[in-house]
Amino acid sequence: MRGGFRGLFPGPGMGGMHHKAVPMLISYEHEFIFIHCRKTGGSSIMTRLAPCLGPDDILTGGWREAVRQGIAPNRRAWIDFIDTAGGWRSLQALPRNFDSHIPVSQLLKAVSRATGTRLRPYFDTDPAHPSAREIRDFDPDAWNRFFKFCFVRNPYERVVSDYLWRRHVETEAFSFSDFLEDMTRPPRDRRFAHVNADNWDMYTLNDEIAVDAVGRFENLNQDFSAILDRIGLYRPDDSMPHVKKSGTYDYRSFYTEEAVETVSSLFRKEIACFGYCF
Secondary structure, three states: OOOOOOOOOOOOOOOOOOOOOOOEEOOOOOOOEEEEEOOOHHHHHHHHHHHHOOOOOOEOOOOHHHHHHHOOOOOOHHHHHOOHHHHHHHHHHOOOOOOOOOOHHHHHHHHHHHHHHHHHOOOOOOOOOOOHHHHHOOOHHHHOOOOEEEOOHHHHHHHHHHHHHHHHHHOOOOHHHHHHHHHHOOOOOOOOOOOOOOOHHOEEEOOOOOOOOOEEEHHHHHHHHHHHHHOOOOOOOOOOOOOOOOOOOHHHHOOOHHHHHHHHHHHHHHHHHOOOOO
């Protein structure tokens, strides 16, 4: 079995439990690692890569979108589902239809959560998106040998995208200024902003870029095609699936001068590194 189940149980003492899945993709079949930075088209990338995964590859935080596109979970996901108590509990909690059968869509959603449940003990408590350090420590051999890539996005635009998504899922109404103020608080004290709002630590080690390629959301299709070619998965008829579509808007219309200063301060490292501006 290529890659097998290396890294699934790397040993004790690697952190506590999350409350959410750990979005990442490690392909032992094709020897690459995709680090899913928040609000950078990661769900679409995961969905495009899901059909290419080998039976033992790790995909978390992306199976739900893949299933919606008609892509069935791989063997690793099913084994994780069977082997975790959380998987069985979620199975028991699934809604039944009138003849007590579980709808296939509900079953697949439960399976898609199982690998994330299985991996939670091996990552830190706070971030729902793992850092480069966590992924490296989870499987050092894969980290050292595999091709690693991620995507970044203009933080001024990304924060607005994040705000609109949070406003959609939250029951409590809040303004963009409320969201930015919340983002300045310590992660454990935040009500709306994600605990890991800054993507910087996800692809850097000691403030140095630690991946082999960084694509830009602003050039998503072209950069991703180049990466697919690098990992041997490019197809001439490739098209990027749009999994989480959002409406058309001008992100600059959300900003005041104070808001610009806040985002400039919060994401100064990423802004400086990639030359982003308002």
